[in-house]
Amino acid sequence: MKDPILETRNLIKFFGDVLVLDGVNIKVGRKTITLIIGPNGSGKSTLINVITGFYPATSGQVIFEGQDITKKRPYQIYDLGIVRTFQTPQPLKKLTVLENLLIARKHVGENVISALNYKKWSEFEDELVERAFKILEFLRIDHLWDEESYKLSGGQLKLLEVGRALMTEPKLIIMDEPIAGVAPALAHEILKRIVELKNKGITFLIVEHRLDIALRYVDYIYAMASGKVIAEGSEEEVINNPQVVEVYIGGG
Amino acid sequence: MIYGLILNILLWFGFYLIISLSLNMEYGYGGIPNFGKALSVLVGAIVAGGVVTRILIYIYHIKIGIGGFSTATSAVSNEVTTLIAHNPLLGLALFLLTLILAIIIGCIAGAIFILPSARLKEDYLAITLLAIAETFTMICYYNQSIIGGYYGVSVPDFLAFIHTNRGVVFTGIVLLIALITFIFFERLMNTPYGRLLRAMRENEDVIRVYGRDLMKVRVMTMAVGSGIAAIVGVLLSYYTLRVQANSFMITGRTLWTFYPFLIILLGGASNNKGTAVGTIIFVTVMEVIDFYKTNIVSFLHLPVEAVWLEYILFGIMMLLILYYKPEGILPEKPIITPAIKKAYETKKVSKKGVREEY
Helix, strand or coil: CCCEEEEEEEEEEEECCEEEEEEEEEEEECCCEEEEECCCCCCHHHHHHHHCCCCCCCEEEEEECCEECCCCCHHHHHHCCEEECCCCCCCCCCCEHHHHHHCCCCCHHHCHHHHCCHHHHHHHHHHHHHHHHHHHHHCCCHHHCCCEHHHCCHHHHHHHHHHHHHHCCCCEEEEECCCCCCCHHHHHHHHHHHHHHHHCCCEEEEECCCHHHHHHHCCEEEEEECCEEEEEECHHHHHCCHHHHHHHHHCC | CHHHHHHHHHHHHHHHHHHHHHHHHHHHHCCCCCCCHHHHHHHHHHHHHHHHHHHHHHHCCCCCCCCHHHHHHHHHHHHHHHHHHHCHHHHHHHHHHHHHHHHHHHHHHHHHHHHHHCCCCHHHHHHHHHHHHHHHHHHHHHCHHHHCCCCCEECCCCCCCCCCCHHHHHHHHHHHHHHHHHHHHHHHHCCHHHHHHHHHHHCHHHHHHCCCCHHHHHHHHHHHHHHHHHHHHHHHHHHHCEECHHHHCHHHHHHHHHHHHHHHHHHCCCCHHHHHHHHHHHHHHHHHHHHCHHHHHHHHCCCCCHHHHHHHHHHHHHHHHHHHCCCCCCCCCCCCCHHHHHHHHHCCCCCCCCCCCC
């Protein structure tokens, strides 16, 4: 693969004595959608948590745009243009949908001293609100803008997660099961939006279980089992791989 | 009689409004369970009784004799009070200097106070803050060189030039400072900073994903909260003209940590107006019980002193609020910045409570 935006090199992660990632090597091509599949416990979510700095890696490297980011903390990784969503949506429950989006961007008015000087941040705040409404319209949840986010349904929360990630103008969005528990019609909607965004130049790394829906939208697939990458390639290459069939169907 | 009751209600309303607003920022907005709130008040009292008095002792060349620091403060307080009686400006300067020093030292102390625990999750944070505050209070109690320990210290009366109605003037000053504090917090919270604090309370992981250094936000918030709370320590010291470490032991924990939490839960966390409403209700109940305690005892034939009734009642009140109305009297509202205000005016506002399925 030419010019990968993200690369992991022999990533190993132990939880105590349990080996969760066993030398994972993946590459995510710029402006593509890369999918990671694998049964429960294969280490997909751990991989994301290690990449985004939530868990420290035991050994190995994470390279983003040629820079080693293995030891960086989550808030430093944000500054590089990487943003992630969570397996279960993490809305800021008591905040409105609009506020949930606004929080995604670092703000000049977030410091005690600058906050008191309204002039200093009002303009940026105007821009943010405008941008937030555009994103809400794009995701078709703009009619909910002033609702507290705990009132949203499961599917709407997934969209909110996507919207919050988009607010940051990221280079890479890492999504942990964006369509888990979402009705098929909405799942297709979400993935279509993701493809649209890919065409606008954003790279996606997605972990997903629901292959029936997800496979047709993605460019490259990694299959994981027991902390290892067992297959990679295009849709056909991966789902016809005997090892993948084995772990998914269960060695019949 | 009743006039004294009203004056007392107003005075304590002022004290409690200042400290509750600062706790509301830390806990109501930011979700930092500051169980060591009383420490900030103690810091303010230390500035009035331990720092400013030392400066005065130095300026007026008072000898620290056999009675130690505690006795020396009595001497210097008498002298300075006499001077202030003929020179109001000196009194005001002394008061302002103490306030500013207390805010600065309070900020620094607050920032240092949270440093050891800033990386902890909420439950552990609460316990650690409580433990640090208790330890520090103990040190002040047993070490007489800070604020005289058990014996306490005297502070000069900055209002010595007022001969009648000192209580009224003092209450007026406290209320004025409380009003300024209220405006300050209303302004500070209706900004992206207030929004970030609420977001931090709701979910720390999200804030980390979106690039914020939690530690920095917590340290900043505790610095401001403690700086403001230190004002209460100064006001209290000048109210009683004494600073005594033992008033920050068991009663201090109740008065300056438990009660502010009760006020916030009563009025509505993360809402400054709610805090004000909670404060006035709480203080009125507290003062009325205190005022009529002998009548209550004889009327109800209580086997105990009525002051204990206060603790029982407030304990029950807290449980009832948490059980039946956890959002408080005035519930939380979104942060209103100018841009968001415009959105509420121009965009279609959805019917509240309607859940629309996608």
